[in-house]
Amino acid sequence: MIKRFDNINFKKSIKEIIFINVGMALVVCGMYFFLMPNNLATGGANGLAIxxxxxxxxxxxxxxxxxINGILFIIAFLAIGKAFGAKTIYASLGVSxxxxxxxxxxPITKPLTGEIFLELIFGILISGVGMAIVFNQNASTGGTDILAKILNKFFHIDLGKGVLICDLCITIMAIVAFGLKLSMYAMLGVxxxxFLIDALLEKINMYKEVTIxxxxxxxxxxxxxxxxxxxxxxxxxxxxxxxxxxxxxVVVIKKRxxxxxxKYVYSIDNDAFITVSNVHEIFGEGFRKISC
Incomplete structure (x- = not known):
């Protein structure tokens, strides 16, 4: 039993690392190829760094x-915990x-297309998907993501909304550096x-409650x-x-x-009665841990 438990934990850890790496790669692609060449400071450590x-x-x-992330790492360890802090260090160092x-x-010295709005949308979509994947593994890519996680833990503010609040402060700072026009584009991106992160996390964490x-x-x-x-x-x-x-x-299962x-139920009982509901928040054994 102990060996099987250790095997499950090992597979879970490998799965987490794979997903965090995929998320990191998407975040980097969105930022480096689309947002940074246009000086779009759409928040986060990257936006502040720009x-x-x-x-x-x-x-x-x-x-x-x-x-920037070095300072926020300490905050992550103290406020959220070692597991989140360790994975966040790995992800943020990887992105940097x-x-x-x-x-x-x-080296990219100029925007890819010259169409700032087009590159803003592509950059936000790609990096937003990456951030949602990393968040779903109880990690972050550093920067204001850490502050968003703190807001989520202590004030129960949705992660996407927390990112929005923190990043808006950085886009306001960007007005001084890049002017009002670029800052307004950046604010739109933020x-x-x-909203994209919250929508994706809701979709990723959706289960089916099935009554048979x-x-x-x-x-x-x-x-x-x-x-x-x-x-x-x-x-x-x-x-x-x-x-x-x-x-x-009554059973709660993954969508897939x-x-x-x-198919199995109707293969053995054509008269079975089934109802299905979407469930977004599940806590307890076999799912997410109950947190205060």
Whole structure:
């Protein structure tokens, strides 16, 4: 049992690292190829680094990001915990290092297309998806993401909204560095990014709550445990029309598992009655830990 538990934790850790790396790569691509060449300071350590780089061009953006994140790492460890802090250090250092390498290997001196609005949208969409993936692994890419996580933990503000609040402060600072026009574009990007992250996280964390009424409830219960590796709740209910007592199974599963369960249930009981609801917040054993 202990060996199986360790194996599950190892697989979970590998999965987390893979997803964090994918998220990091997307964040870097969005920032470096689309936002940075247009001086779009759309918040975060990167946005603040772009503003500082404007006044101190001898300091590369990647180096400035490392300095900013170094201060915020301490805050992450103290306010949120070691697990979040460690993964955030890994992600933020990775993002800063990738940008630093790209600045040396593929220096970009001008925007790719010259269409600032087009590049803003592409940059925000790509980096926003990456940030949502990293957030979903209980990590962040550093910068104001850490502050957003703190707001989420202590004030229960949605992560996207927290990012929006923090990043708006940086876009206001960008007015001094780049003027009103670029800052307004950046502010638009910050707003889109905030809502995009919340929408993506909601979609990623959506589960299906399935209620099944069937005479073959015992077979279905075993299928859920052995094939879907999930628990379930079974209770007795009386039909309002038939007045007969029947067993009801309630299970919460991932979206991708529902078609399999649905197919199996109807393969053994054509008369089964199934209702399905979308669930966005689940806490407890087998899901996210309950946090205060």
């Amino acid at each position: 503003v500082i780089n404007r006044f101190i061009p001898s300091f590369p953006v990647g180096v400035i990001m490392l300095m 290092f990738m940008i630093f390498i790209l600045e040396k290997v593929i 707003i889109i990014n905030g 009424i069937s005479q073959e409830y015992e077979k279905i219960r075993k299928y859920i445990i052995t094939e879907l590796e999930r628990g379930s709740t079974i209770y007795s209910a009386k039909g309002g029309f038939s007045n007969n007592t029947k067993n009801v199974i 598992d529902f078609p399999r369960l649905n």
